[in-house]
Amino acid sequence: MANNNRRDVSPNGGDGWKVTRPGAKAPTAKAPTQGGAEKIAKKQVSDAGGGQVYIRTPKGVIRDADTVKPGNESPTKDTKH
Numbered sequence: 001m002a003n004n005n006r007r008d009v010s011p012n013g014g015d016g017w018k019v020t021r022p023g024a025k026a027p028t029a030k031a032p033t034q035g036g037a038e039k040i041a042k043k044q045v046s047d048a049g050g051g052q053v054y055i056r057t058p059k060g061v062i063r064d065a066d067t068v069k070p071g072n073e074s075p076t077k078d079t080k081h
Contacts, residue, residue: 005051007041009034011058019044042068
C-alpha cells in the first residue's frame, strides 16, 4: 500500500496528538485530542482512496488499526486489547 494511503496517529510530546505519513519529515496535521487526530487521519486516507490508520502508544507500539474503505481489509477479525 502506498504511503499516501496510511497514517499514524500518535502523541505529540505532551502537545496533543499528531498525524503522520510514513517517510514524511513533518506531521500532516495536529489535534488537541486523540479522537480529533483520528478523524483527521481517516479523512486524509479516505481522500487518498482508502487505506489504513494506525493508533500508536507513547512508546510507538501500534495499539489499534482501522481500515478506511475501500482499503484492503484483512480477513482476520479485528480484536482490541
